[in-house]
Amino acid sequence: MTVTASAPARVSSSANAARPVRRRRRMTPRRALDVTLKTLVIGLLLAVTVLPLIWLLLGSLKTQTEWLNNPSWALPENFLNFENYATAWVDGDIGRYILNSALATFPSLALIVVLGVAAGFALEVLVWRGRGGVLLLFLAGIMVPGQMILLPLFSAYFQTHLTGTIWPLILTYTATGLPLTVFMMATYFRAVPREIFEAAAIDGASIYRSFWSIGFPMVQNAVFTVALVQFFFIWNDLLIALTFTSVGDYQTIQVGLLNFTGQFGAVQYGPTFAAIAINVVGILALYLFLNQRVMRGLTAGSVKG
Template sequence: MSSTTSSTATSIRRREAAGRTLRRIPGWLLVAVLLIVVVYPLFWLLMGSFKTQAEFLTSPTWAFPESWTNFDNYIEAFTTGNLGTYIRNSILATIPALFFTIVFGVAAGFALEVMVWKGRGTILLLFLAGIMVPGQMILLPLFTIYFQTGLTGSLWPLIITYTAIGLPLTVFMMATYFRGVPREIFEAATLDGAGILRSFWSIGFPLVKNAIFTVALVQFFFIWNDLLIALTFTNRDDLRTIQVGLLNFTGQFGQIQYGPTFAAICVNVFGTLVIYLFLNQRVMKGLTAGSVKG
């Protein structure tokens, strides 16, 4: 009797395990499909950056390159295609715009959420209204203003425009994060003699640093991947950012030289992908930074 009961229990456990495995199969298939959809285009792009022109014209699109050590396409992208200049311009436009956006946005979020003054609710609504303004509507008036003030022919139109467009979302998000910081912390700092600036730099800023990091990363990808604004305000080849430069690659090489175009796209895509993967954990911490406990 004991042996029969044990055998029955083992059979039941096996059937349950088999049932759980069968229920997991659709999930595994979905993950596999998503993995193929996401990874294969990146792998296909990487393969194309190592192919010669003859391989593009005679081999199937899914064929592997004959050599994985052929870096001629990358060399041509940086020399003939001026990819280094485009990357430099993107960095010179992104870093100042990101700095101004974060400093002004964090300060405004602190002032609108922590400080108590008349009309702060109205000001916050005005910032929120800025999120709803399409960027395409302001490009032509901005171009006219930059031309009249003599700012065209430099990267300042990009820096100013990126800062202005990024501020509404930054202010809203930072105000939300500051809302999660207990007011008792700032009240205790005030009783200890700390002024507004001291409370901001020594208390408020460190408490939301993970949130600042997350907002900065979001704004970085927006600025770095922008095409429309950069295409509107860069009127010379030596001012083009990497996205406009990649568009120029298509115009310069057309349907003939695919290798350098693929190599330039790889530098841009995989460079930003490495940054995101490296900083992914900090982003996750920043997303939960609003739940600060006193």
């Protein structure tokens, strides 16, 4: 996947116009100013975005004495000092929190994908009365703030003795993820030509076969994008995790991190920074690896309005 995939068409014409100037090899003062200004702006923009992270990573390598005796911008004395990470991982229990997050996130994602893709297929490809209404019903869910459903769910989970298990998280994440997923999947299925499904039906394929052998493979890419978007929502969620894991051992990484500073925050800089860094670096790696897809998915998910 190339990064320049969506470069604007108009660029070429203006680039052509600028070329004769460049061919002279000597920069006119105006052009030199232009280049300098551009470099400055890009540099400033990148500095603003990236510097906090660099500070985070450097800070996670410093010892407590370095933190207290040197200014906060000082470089670590030993760049290979990973002790803070060990402390965060062992004493701070970050490993367990990450495991909990994974236990909540991946089953929810699987459920969201299976239920959402099937529903999107039924709403777009199948013909039945009331499908417009059902689609609207799902759409309405995008607007509802999480606060609106927290208290009844808390009561329900409490009375069914699910509180303290991983189930409240999985169920709630699945349900809150469905509206957007159903909506996005319906949009993607709309782009698949109907004739393909009709041809399959003429060839004698049942609707289940049609879905499994044609519909699903054709939107596979979209499914991955949608799952990725939901992954970020669920993994980074605080509200639901905080509500349903106040009791029990299933605190997610976000809740754990919040408590972590409660435990060590004011006193222990290094481990706190290491814990934040662990949480950030994994997500960052995922993003750098799949950046175009993430950007497309997240922006597509927002046009819902």
